Amino acid sequence: LKELKETSTQPRVVYRQAGDHYILIEYGSMNLDLHHRFRIHFLMEQLEKEKIQGIQEISPGVSSLQIHFDGKILHQQLLIEKLIEIEQNLFSNQTNLRIQSRILYLPLTFQDSTTLNAVQRYQQTVRHHAPYLPNNVDFIQRINGLQSTEDVRQIVFNSSYLILGLGDVYLGAPCAIPIDPRHRLVTSKYNPARTFTPEGTVGIGGVYLCIYGMDSPGGYQLIGRTLPIFNTFCQNQMFKDQKPWLFRFFDQIRFYPVDENQLEIQREDFRHGKLQIKIIEDNFFDLNQYDEFLQKEKQSIDLFLHKRDEAFNKEISLWKNYEQDQTQTTISTEIPQEIEEEDEENENIKTIRADVCGNVWKILIETNQLVNVDTPILILEAMKMELIIRSPCQGQIINIRCQIGQLVSNNDILFKIQST
Structure with a gap:
């Protein structure tokens, strides 16, 4: 719709059509620049201040x-004319380039069992082989050129993560970056995405950190778990102004280590308002001071980024040269027709077939096992849901025709049961 060229005082700004009732304003190139995020914040504040009718x-x-x-x-x-008018006078109206930036201290279990189980589930049901499997933290360590996973752990706990966006996945989930560029671990995302990520899981994708606000799909590399960041009924006074999400724009997140038992207690207490976290309210992020910090530490920052990017490019080249057959291993369901017909003629043998396409996540019984009506037999994962397949009758399992991780199609045979 409109474009403002880059100048010495202003980045390139593009105004795009985004559907019938939306305009999308984009700043600069695809590179991360906190100056652009500040401009967006000041523009948003100015629009809210002017209360333009129709927005x-x-x-x-x-x-x-x-x-x-x-x-x-x-x-x-x-609207575009008004936006351009505000844009061209944006920083001239800002004499102090600083924004309130609360610091929130959250507990984190690093590589906890819940997170590791989610990765294992993905490996069983979605993709058996990938560079980030079987352990996401090992992958993060390797692709960033670090010596050990302990280096990853130290960076996570030494970082201060600045929240640039909310709702990264769902429910006020933060999109945050380490303030210090030397803490910016870079990763690729899952491909394809996970169908399940536990609520409270902490992940890294690109250079951004996210905390999942609910059980959901996801693609970030998983490093651990923290407190619930969404409280539907605002039962904890930490969730202010009747807003069920914990964070605000430009908040800083700092993690401290706890074990799994501690975290489970803290999660439950925090959910019900029995636990208060430490928050430093009177803190500001000053853009000019940050620029001075970057200039002062430029040499060590450049060294870290060079080493990181070198390791990243090396990893990518290995992927290109690595020919991995990613097709799902399936079990043939072809059985001699006469046997199938014989089974069909036997009224006591029930053939259970899949109603939908999906992955076999869990098999809960064994061949020859006795079962009752409605006994759970296996669990399919389909359309980001868990579908429990149950026994239609009392009897004995005589043939299991699938395996964990197998992709089944509609009408594929899952198991057979001889009723009693």
Whole structure:
């Protein structure tokens, strides 16, 4: 729709059509730049201050701002003209480039069993072989050129993660980066994505950190677990102004280590308002001071980034040269027709087939095992749901026709049972 060229005082700004009732404003290139995020924040504040009739919602991102407007009240062209007017005077109205930046201290179990089980489940049901399997932290260590997984752990606990976006996946999940570039571990994402990630899991994708606000799909590399960050009924006073999400833009997250038993108690107490976390309210992020820090530490930052990028590129080249057959291993369901017909003629033998396409996640019984009506036999994972397949009758399992991790199609035979 419109483009402002880059100048000495302003980045390139592009105004794009984003559906019938939205405008998307993009700043600069695809590279992370906190100056752009500050501009987005100040633009959002100015729009809220002016209360322009017709603007219904403003959604900031890391380097973009989406505006939902009512075209019956506010013409698109008039809105763009107003946005350009504000943009060209944006930083001239800002004498102090600093923003309130609370510091929140959260417990974290590093490589806990819940997280590791989620990775194992993915390996069993979605993809058996991948560079990030069987352990995500091992992958993070390797792709960043670090000496050990302990180096990953130290960086995670020494970092201060600045929240640039909320709702990264669901329910106010933070999109955060380490303030110090020397703490910015880089990763690729899962391909394909996980169908299950436990609520409270902490993951890294690209250079961004996220905390999952609910059980959900996901693609970030998993490093551990922390407190619930979404409280539906605001039962904890930490969730202020009747907002069920914990974080605000430009909050900083700092983790401290706890064991799994401690975390389980803390998670339950925090959910019900019995645990308060430490929050430093009176803290600000100063962009000018940050620029001075970057200049002062430029040599060591450049050294870290060079080593990291070198390891990343080496890993990518290995992937390209590694020819891995990623097709799912399946079991043939071809059985001589006469046997199938014989089974069909035997009224006591029930053949149970899949109703949907999916992966076999768990098999809960064994061949020759006696079962009752509605006994859970196996669990399929399909459409990001768990589907429990139960016994239709009392009897004995005589033939299991699938295995864990197998992809089954609609009408494939799962098992046979001889009723008693």
